[in-house]
Amino acid sequence: MKKNYLKKVLLIAMSIAIVGSVITGCGSSTSDNKSSQTSFTQKDAKDYKGTINLWSFTDELKSSHFIDQFNKEYPNIKVNLTVIPMDNNAYTTKLSSVLASGSGAPDVFTSEVAMVNKYVNTPYYDNLSKAPYNAEDIAKNEAKYTVDVGRNADDKGIRALSWQATPGGLFYKRSLAKQYLGTDDPDEISKKFSSWDSLIATGKELNDKSGGKVKLLPNYSEMFVVALGSRTKGWVVNNKLVIDDKMMQYIDIAKQIRSDNEDAKFNSWSAPWSASMAGAVNGTNVLCYALPTWGLPFVIATNAKNTSGDWGLAKAPAAYYNGGTWLGIYSKSQNKELAWQFIKFMNSKKFQTWDSKTNGDFSSLTEVSQEFSNSDAGKNAFCNGQNISKTYNEIVPSITGKLITKYDETINDKFQNDLDSYITGQKSKDAFLKQFKQDVKTAFPDIDVN
Structure with missing residues (x-):
């Protein structure tokens, strides 16, 4: 569903x-x-x-x-x-x-x-x-x-x-993209999001051209699901905690997004996060949100009913589902x-x-x-007639369903909570990783975290 x-x-x-x-x-x-x-x-x-x-x-x-x-x-x-x-x-x-x-x-x-x-x-x-x-x-x-x-x-x-x-991409506001990036075309925007480097570069471009009033993301953590999708190994392999290289890369990306002031600091699923889909919150607009298929009808359309036609779907730096x-x-x-x-x-x-x-x-x-x-049936009015089914269909083959473990829900929460202490400057990167491993060990004593 x-x-x-x-x-x-x-x-x-x-x-x-x-x-x-x-x-x-x-x-x-x-x-x-x-x-x-x-x-x-x-x-x-x-x-x-x-x-x-x-x-x-x-x-x-x-x-x-x-x-x-x-x-x-x-x-x-x-x-x-x-x-x-x-x-x-x-x-x-x-x-x-x-x-x-x-x-x-x-x-x-x-x-x-x-x-x-x-x-x-x-x-x-x-x-x-x-x-x-x-x-x-x-x-x-x-x-x-x-x-x-x-x-x-x-x-x-x-x-x-x-x-x-339930493949996911980056849903973006066409009007903001057109005004500050010069195009609202999904293919062109996808190019701007095609890698972590180009994504961050786009965030800097938005900051510069909008005078800091338009942020790339509501929060750096928006990209966590994308990072998970980019992995080649799950959290636990042969009863051992594995921090995939892609997750180590994400740690640095998240830190850079916050350091470069590219996120609005609206926590996911919070009232400001939801309200920002409809328009500026405290003078700050947000360009895009990482959401899967159900995100459009059940999140965006629910929180921003009057914005139909002002959305587009672009591909994220990595294929993911949620x-x-x-x-x-x-x-x-x-x-x-x-x-x-x-x-x-x-x-x-x-x-x-x-x-x-x-x-x-x-x-x-x-x-x-x-x-x-391949037909008009895939065109979506909320996305200005874009065939979002075509985009989803292009993402699906790159998604792997073999990385899920029974530990994921807990480990995902531990990782995100502990990462925030590093992103906000409360801990060093090494201290964050140490804390994360300790938290996993406490939750699952049988897992080797070393």
Whole structure:
């Protein structure tokens, strides 16, 4: 979904309503995560009958009418949706509890990017690569990184699939670009953002030409997601903390952005950060924001409703993605056949075409994303008619989904919090790195941080 960090999950710290119903327990199956069936009986959609219980951290499945669309095809499968918000880890706490006990667990449950690695590497998601699912037939037509994210690390079997891809770029204000950079053309602006050096040079140009009234970024930390996307190694490899060379480069880039006064010092997701999308805050304008697909409809368009047509999408110095939602089947569910119909439907061309047109999601199916990239369907009015699907489609092949670890959410937070002490001059670079390693060690004693 566009969500998570995801479109709705960060759902953007906007609130998520709790919808849905109570869940009944699932039954027995094999405990080694293999499906107890070798085949499903092929039927007409209307001939599948029963109920599946679905848990999620976002109400998008209901509010965006995904379940309604499913029921148009499968009128006799009732979907009981229970939404548990992410606040204070409520979703993962409750989900982990019922999965471990085997009592009250849902037939299908979602994972977002911060938790998906955890669940695909447990026995709780069924192996969708095996019969009767044979999900590899679907996966071969989907964005590779989205499939890789949902694979088990040991046997490489698919445990979860996503109906969306969430590549990111830099959304910029055309009027400011035209006035101070001489062009608002996405291709030309992308050239100005094509490397860290050219990005910083563009920030200096903005400062000089605007007299310091227009900043390149709302905050230096805006580029953290871009830096993560540029890595070749994840945070933890063979139980050892790895600070990729690209992250070491980012430390210096972040320091330079702040030292050169190229950011407005509006913390991400803060009130000034949101307000700056609509116009100047305390006399300071911001040129661009690092956001993925869901950032346009759920962040920019929400915070700056009257700026439609004044935005463009440029490529960042590195390809990245942010957010996403994956669906998998509980390995002990008694309703696997019905559950698979739901997941299969969510990964169908018919649904994803409808979703892309209706909700602005960027399809995980290559056939659908290319269709939008090569037609007027991909043009976006908020971005002045730019075919943003084409830009997304060009970014996706460079994204890797193999770097996620179960430690990421905590380590990302530690890194950003500790880095701020260096950027703001409270600690030296060496002291920051030492603190970061200590914090990781405290959180995960078994990880080698030396």
